[in-house]
Amino acid sequence: xxxxxxxxxxxxxxxxxxxxxxxxxxxxxxxxxxxxxxxxxxxxxxxxxxxxxxxxxxxxxxxxxxxxxxxxxxxxxxxxxxxxxxxxxxxxxxxxxxxxxxxxxxxxxxxxxxxxxxxxxxxxxxxxxxxxxxxxxxxxxxxxxxxxxxxxxxxxxxxxxxxxxxxxxxxxxxxxxxxxxxxxxxxxxxxxxxxxxxxxxxxxxxxxxxxxxxxxxxxxxxxxxxxxxxxxxxxxxxxxxxxxxxxxxxxxxxxxxxxxxxxxxxxxxxxxxxxxxxxxxxxxxxxxxxxxxxxxxxxxxxxxxxxxxxxxxxxxxxxxxxxxxxxxxxxxxxxxxxxxxxxxxxxxxxxxxxxxxxxxxxxxxxxxxxxxxxxxxxxx
Numbered sequence: 314x315x316x317x318x319x320x321x322x323x324x325x326x327x328x329x330x331x332x333x334x335x336x337x338x339x340x341x342x343x344x345x346x347x348x349x350x351x352x353x354x355x356x357x358x359x360x361x362x363x364x365x366x367x368x369x370x371x372x373x374x375x376x377x378x379x380x381x382x383x384x385x386x387x388x389x390x391x392x393x394x395x396x397x398x399x400x401x402x403x404x405x406x407x408x409x410x411x412x413x414x415x416x417x418x419x420x421x422x423x424x425x426x427x428x429x430x431x432x433x434x435x436x437x438x439x440x441x442x443x444x445x446x447x448x449x450x451x452x453x454x455x456x457x458x459x460x461x462x463x464x465x466x467x468x469x470x471x472x473x474x475x476x477x478x479x480x481x482x483x484x485x486x487x488x489x490x491x492x493x494x495x496x497x498x499x500x501x502x503x504x505x506x507x508x509x510x511x512x513x514x515x516x517x518x519x520x521x522x523x524x525x526x527x528x529x530x531x532x533x534x535x536x537x538x539x540x541x542x543x544x545x546x547x548x549x550x551x552x553x554x555x556x557x558x559x560x561x562x563x564x565x566x567x568x569x570x571x572x573x574x575x576x577x578x579x580x581x582x583x584x585x586x587x588x589x590x591x592x593x594x595x596x597x598x599x600x601x602x603x604x605x606x607x608x609x610x611x612x613x614x615x616x617x618x619x620x621x622x623x624x625x626x627x628x629x630x631x632x633x634x635x636x637x638x639x640x641x642x643x644x645x646x647x648x649x650x651x652x653x654x655x656x657x658x659x660x661x662x663x664x665x666x667x668x669x670x671x672x673x674x675x676x677x678x679x680x681x682x683x684x685x686x687x688x689x690x691x692x693x
Contacts, residue, residue, distance in 0.1 A: 314343055315438070315464050316422050316498060317394030318361040319471030324390075324478065325364035326648045326657045332384065332673060333365045336372070337691055339666025354640035354663075362663035363635070363645060368674075369667035371692045372403050383677045385410050385417055390478055392420040397432045407493040417491040418481040420474055426497035436498050438464035445502035450509055453524030470501040531577035531584060532556070535614065536592040536600075543597045545588075546610040550574060555607045560591040637662045667693070 318333075318341070325331040335341055346357040371377040382405075385391055391410065393400055400406050400421070407419040421427055424436015442448050442460045452459030477494045485491060503510070509520050509528060520528060525544070527533035532553070533546050547553050550573055554566040565571055565587065570580045577584055592600060597613050604611035613619075620626060633647040648657040670693050674684060687693040 314341075314394075315361060315467035316470040316474065316496075317392055318343075319468055320420075320422070320474040320478075321365065321392060322361050322363060323471065323475040323648075323650075325661075326650065326659075327652075328655065328658070329390075331365040332669070333362065333367050333664065334372075334381070335367065335369050335666055337369045337667070337693055339369065341666070344666070351637075351640040351643070354637065359637075359640070359643060359645060359663045363659060364661045365664055366661070366669035366673060367664035367667055368670050369693055370670070372405070374692050376687065376690075376692050378404055380674065380677070381405055382410070382413055384673075386413050388414070388417065389482060390418045390420065392422065392474070392478070394422045396435055397421075397423050397425075397427045411491060415490060416485055418478055418485065418494070419491065420478055420494040420496065422470060422474055422496045422498075424497060425499045427495045431499070438467045438498065441466040441498040441502050445499060446506055446510075447502055450506075450520050450522055452522050454522055456522070456524070458522070465505075466498045466502040469505055470496055470498045473501050473504075526581065526585075529578065530574060531581050532588055534585065536589055538592055538597040538600055539595060541597040542614045543592075543600060544612050544614065545592075545604065548610065552609055553577070556588075556604075556609050559603050559607050559609065560588070562587075562591070633659050635659055635662050638668075639665055 321331045321333065333341075341358060341362075343358040343361075344355050347355045349356045351359075368380075370380050372381065381391075391405075393405075407417075407421075410417055410419060423432070424441065425431035425434055439460060442451075442465070443458070445466065447466070448458035448460055451461060474494065474496045477496065481492050481494060512518070512528060513520060525535040530546075530548060533548070535542050535544050545556070547556055550566075553571070553574075554563070557563050557566040565584075569576065571577050571584055601611055601613055615623070621632060626632065629651070631647045631649070633645055635643050635645060637643050643662070645659075647659070650657055671684060674687075674693070675681075679687075684693065
């Protein structure tokens with residue numbers, strides 16, 4: 314629902330011609346996910362589909378499969394987000410398509426991958442967050458396991474897929490051959506455990522949920538101020554000494570219980586209580602200003618309205634405006650990729666289902682009479 318569309322939007326933002334293929338009438342379920350909708354168009358769908366063309370075709374038909382094979386013959390990459398085995402049943406598996414185009418880069422994105430005992434299981438982000446260990450370390454002991462607030466395993470898998478595809482294309486310039494990429498949400502989620510997984514593999518100790526605390530660094534957490542909440546992220550002993558001076562208690566930095574980071578991790582609760590007492594005496598704006606002036610990493614906890622008005626994000630064009638033929642004027646989150654010579658262009662709105670079907674098929678050599686017959690037979 315998101316991993317494939319997010320991957321292809323990244324590539325489209327970077328200048329690739331991307332054709333989004335759906336069943337006639339539109340089969341991307343996110344078109345119906347909401348509210349909110351704007352003139353019937355789903356905000357969820359809009360978030361991951363700009364800069365693409367839309368082709369609707371019945372992949373279960375011989376004619377539809379032939380259309381895809383013609384596209385593959387002149388394409389660099391094919392990406393699918395079906396369950397394992399679906400493309401084989403359609404006759405659109407890698408072994409078949411590489412006979413048509415030996416240079417094709419074929420990217421499969423599934424829940425659990427195309428090998429192993431879980432390969433046939435459907436995989437949604439929520440399920441993957443649960444199984445991968447992410448939920449076991451998110452939240453605190455009181456809250457119980459929590460999911461991340463966005464479909465993070467979909468996003469990670471989309472990122473990995475876009476990286477792998479570009480690596481395969483680069484390798485192809487040397488070998489002249491394409492290859493298959495087998496990406497899974499499960500693998501991507503486990504890879505994201507980074508230091509937490511390393512901690513376990515080294516110690517054998519199952520990590521606990523620490524809420525907004527860091528497993529290896531203290532103080533690296535949220536604090537209540539007298540009007541809200543903020544994050545302090547002290548990464549070394551020098552920063553901790555500066556923080557102690559800033560809060561008016563420089564002796565804390567010389568206290569044997571807090572002098573080094575391992576000491577502070579050991580005495581986490583005691584130190585947190587001492588710091589919380591100090592931070593609760595002033596506002597978030599006060600502490601943010603003080604910390605930044607002393608080069609102590611920090612930040613207020615912001616909501617989406619705060620983000621929309623954030624001068625840093627607006628300076629860097631992280632919110633872009635576009636026009637949609639159905640939804641009207643839109644504001645979308647922009648791309649974080651800032652390239653000096655070939656910057657991201659926002660040239661195409663997220664397409665309506667089948668919006669470019671005639672254009673694409675005519676370019677493949679189909680005439681109007683054939684297209685009309687295809688429509689009559691509900692093939693496109």
